[in-house]
Amino acid sequence: MSPVVSPLGVPNVPWCPSHIPPAVPNVPSEPIVPFCPQCPCVPCCPLAVRAVPNVPLPSPVSLCCPCCPHCPQCPQCPHCPRCPHCPCAVPAVPSVPNVPIVPDVPIVPSVPVLSLLSPLSPLSPLSPVSLLSPMSPVSPMSPLSLMSPMSPMSPVSPMSPLSLMSPVSPMSPLSPMSPVSPFVPIVPFVPIVPDVPRLAHGGAIATLIDTSLGTLALAVAGRVVTANLSIDYLAPVPLRSVLLLEAFLQRRQGRKLFLGCDLWDAEGTTLHAKATGLFIQQDPPKEAARGGDSGR
Numbered sequence: 001m002s003p004v005v006s007p008l009g010v011p012n013v014p015w016c017p018s019h020i021p022p023a024v025p026n027v028p029s030e031p032i033v034p035f036c037p038q039c040p041c042v043p044c045c046p047l048a049v050r051a052v053p054n055v056p057l058p059s060p061v062s063l064c065c066p067c068c069p070h071c072p073q074c075p076q077c078p079h080c081p082r083c084p085h086c087p088c089a090v091p092a093v094p095s096v097p098n099v100p101i102v103p104d105v106p107i108v109p110s111v112p113v114l115s116l117l118s119p120l121s122p123l124s125p126l127s128p129v130s131l132l133s134p135m136s137p138v139s140p141m142s143p144l145s146l147m148s149p150m151s152p153m154s155p156v157s158p159m160s161p162l163s164l165m166s167p168v169s170p171m172s173p174l175s176p177m178s179p180v181s182p183f184v185p186i187v188p189f190v191p192i193v194p195d196v197p198r199l200a201h202g203g204a205i206a207t208l209i210d211t212s213l214g215t216l217a218l219a220v221a222g223r224v225v226t227a228n229l230s231i232d233y234l235a236p237v238p239l240r241s242v243l244l245l246e247a248f249l250q251r252r253q254g255r256k257l258f259l260g261c262d263l264w265d266a267e268g269t270t271l272h273a274k275a276t277g278l279f280i281q282q283d284p285p286k287e288a289a290r291g292g293d294s295g296r
């Protein structure tokens, strides 16, 4: 079998465990800080969205990562020792010339992504938990709790990975047939209950994948629902690992959008899961409908 290499060429970056708060209930969450998904400083900011090939570097970069106050201008980036969130010394990552980062699209890091899809939520319409977790937000079984990078007890934190999973605005003019879309969330899974289990829950991974593919489908075609989701779990996902999800549109047939994704570890060496999803466009624009659904 040929070695698995991420198409994005994710560098071999050590994970900084100091970013993860202890998985102890009732521990106050870290202060909420805005997150700059344009920050290429993965060691300082493991939530940073990785570079996307063939997408030009936004100029000027308007957002500045609070994890790295000098980013991206700082010559010490991406291993800035002044990063207040990264007290540990992280080896320098070889600079990768001509590797652009995500396009300068509107970012709403503090808006929980899933809340927009949750008209049935009995909870706050802004709560991302409302769709993800029929259980208590602080339930140990909550998939969101497993995935919150900042505080397992703060599933509604704007730092929730699920609120960071849309670097591409739905308004972004993505090419519907683009084989690789600039949608690359990086999601840390953290435990809420010490010791059990040590692996990320498959359902949480499915939620991550469904939401990621759904976000891409949404960016391409507007309102969609998942009709089919197929996941191959290839390798267990350890808790506290950082993941890279690469989603792409495979083809589009009328209302049907066939998407796929690969879920990698942060180094791009281990392929944890592969998935395909079928999303059905809801209420397509009239002109699109008139154009005929030749894919039926």
Ligand SMILES: CCCCCCCC/C=C\CCCCCCCC(=O)SCCNC(=O)CCNC(=O)[C@H](O)C(C)(C)COP(=O)(O)OP(=O)(O)OC[C@H]1O[C@@H](n2cnc3c(N)ncnc32)[C@H](O)[C@@H]1OP(=O)(O)O
Pocket: 108, 111, 112, 113, 114, 116, 117, 166, 169, 170, 210, 211, 212, 213, 214, 215, 218, 224, 225, 226, 227, 228, 255, 256, 278, 280, 295, 296
């Ligand atoms: C400014 C702020 C910016 C912030 C940025 C944030 C933005 C991001 C926001 C948020 C992103 C998050 C995204 C999350 C996404 C998650 C989505 C979900 O989880 S949705 C819940 C789970 N899904 C359901 O509940 C569906 C339930 N099922 C249905 O509603 C229907 O069955 C539906 C719509 C799927 C199909 O029903 P029909 O009547 O509309 O259409 P028919 O004719 O049956 O199917 C259309 C075509 O699809 C095929 N099809 C349907 N289901 C299929 C299946 N399971 N497998 C294969 N083909 C299927 C059919 O064979 C047909 O194909 P032929 O046109 O004939 O070629």
